[in-house]
Amino acid sequence: MSALVYLDYAATTPVDPRVAEAMSRHLTLDGIFANPASRSHMLGWQAEQVVESARRQVADAIGADPREIVWTSGATEADNLALTGFLRANRGRGRHLVTSVVEHKAVVDTAAALESEGYEVTWLTPGRDGRVTPEQLGEALRPDTVLVSLMAVNNELGCIHDLAALAEVAHAGGAAFHVDAAQAVGRIPLDVERLGIDLLSLSGHKLYGPKGIGALYVRRSPDLRLEALIHGGGHERGMRSGTLPTHQIAGMGEAIALTVAEGEADQARITALRDRLLAGLSDLDGIHRNTDLAVAVPNILNLAFEGVDGESLLMALRDVALSTGSACNSASVEPSYVLKGIGVPRSLALASLRFSFGRFTTEADIDQALASLHHALTGLRR
Numbered sequence: 234m235s236a237l238v239y240l241d242y243a244a245t246t247p248v249d250p251r252v253a254e255a256m257s258r259h260l261t262l263d264g265i266f267a268n269p270a271s272r273s274h275m276l277g278w279q280a281e282q283v284v285e286s287a288r289r290q291v292a293d294a295i296g297a298d299p300r301e302i303v304w305t306s307g308a309t310e311a312d313n314l315a316l317t318g319f320l321r322a323n324r325g326r327g328r329h330l331v332t333s334v335v336e337h338k339a340v341v342d343t344a345a346a347l348e349s350e351g352y353e354v355t356w357l358t359p360g361r362d363g364r365v366t367p368e369q370l371g372e373a374l375r376p377d378t379v380l381v382s383l384m385a386v387n388n389e390l391g392c393i394h395d396l397a398a399l400a401e402v403a404h405a406g407g408a409a410f411h412v413d414a415a416q417a418v419g420r421i422p423l424d425v426e427r428l429g430i431d432l433l434s435l436s437g438h439k440l441y442g443p444k445g446i447g448a449l450y451v452r453r454s455p456d457l458r459l460e461a462l463i464h465g466g467g468h469e470r471g472m473r474s475g476t477l478p479t480h481q482i483a484g485m486g487e488a489i490a491l492t493v494a495e496g497e498a499d500q501a502r503i504t505a506l507r508d509r510l511l512a513g514l515s516d517l518d519g520i521h522r523n524t525d526l527a528v529a530v531p532n533i534l535n536l537a538f539e540g541v542d543g544e545s546l547l548m549a550l551r552d553v554a555l556s557t558g559s560a561c562n563s564a565s566v567e568p569s570y571v572l573k574g575i576g577v578p579r580s581l582a583l584a585s586l587r588f589s590f591g592r593f594t595t596e597a598d599i600d601q602a603l604a605s606l607h608h609a610l611t612g613l614r615r
């Protein structure tokens with residue numbers, strides 16, 4: 234059997250070797266491994282410098298100031314801190330949050346937990362293209378709405394939200410605007426100033442950095458306060474305690490700088506690979522696109538294969554690593570809540586696969602996946 238083809242970049246990306254090399258300089262005794270909060274020796278100061286230079290790399294990638302970046306363990310924690318931290322700190326102003334039914338579980342489940350704490354949530358249903366419109370958002374806003382949370386790029390569909398227009402509507406209604414941008418860095422232009430974003434979640438392992446590190450951008454503004462969820466030594470200006478993981482942070486800094494620098498070229502190459510996959514499938518019947526190509530990033534493609542069960546198709550595609558929706562719910566037999574959320578019929582949702590491509594995907598990978606798909610589909614449909 235040939236080697237495994239990895240087409241699950243939206244679940245996680247491999248660490249870029251250049252990033253791994255940068256990380257390796259911050260682990261062992263001969264490296265800069267010390268606690269960045271150690272004030273009493275040179276190694277501590279050096280580690281702090283490493284952390285601060287990575288903080289600048291993250292800030293530069295999104296048009297922010299380094300003082301606006303809070304390190305977290307990933308986008309899940311950043312989403313939790315943005316939603317729960319902001320709503321709790323603004324209890325006095327209102328208790329209403331607006332989000333959508335196709336957000337990542339890190340937002341969906343946090344919003345649901347806030348509901349059970351007594352906050353009110355309006356759950357918007359996007360259109361068939363996976364996007365919430367500014368008009369829809371405008372209708373959902375209330376005098377007591379304090380926060381709107383919508384993702385930049387949907388992790389299952391790849392669709393891109395019109396962030397500038399949505400931010401404008403949120404602000405006109407007096408609400409702050411949070412964006413989960415875990416899938417967006419290097420895939421679409423992201424500038425928090427230009428787009429009017431107040432809070433933005435990032436993840437290292439979606440941009441060729443390590444797992445277990447992420448960041449939350451928090452606009453510097455007197456009315457943007459967060460209540461900490463993790464208490465301890467008061468790190469990160471009191472917003473997130475815990476010893477900073479120097480190697481993870483150095484890796485995320487290097488990874489985000491590379492991803493922004495090379496994103497456009499990567500995406501151009503990936504567009505051709507996605508189109509090669511689509512062209513190679515054009516001789517097969519009963520394939521539906523859940524992804525609306527006109528409004529999506531090229532690196533995520535969600536397809537339904539009529540008449541087959543997605544899980545069985547995955548089993549038959551033993552040399553291709555893919556997901557039937559989001560990796561986070563692939564243990565369950567329920568169809569993807571995102572596909573359900575945009576109105577894909579249950580039978581087609583259960584017949585869907587998400588292809589996601591990345592920096593190391595080759596034409597040979599696509600051709601191998603196509604050969605496997607043809608073989609598996611003819612077998613299952615017979």
Ligand SMILES: *Cc1c(COP(=O)(O)O)cnc(C)c1O
Nearest residue numbers: 307308309337339388415416436
């Ligand atoms: C992967 C992902 C997350 C979770 O990020 P972690 O760093 O794994 O916690 C959140 N939101 C989106 C859109 C994602 O793709």
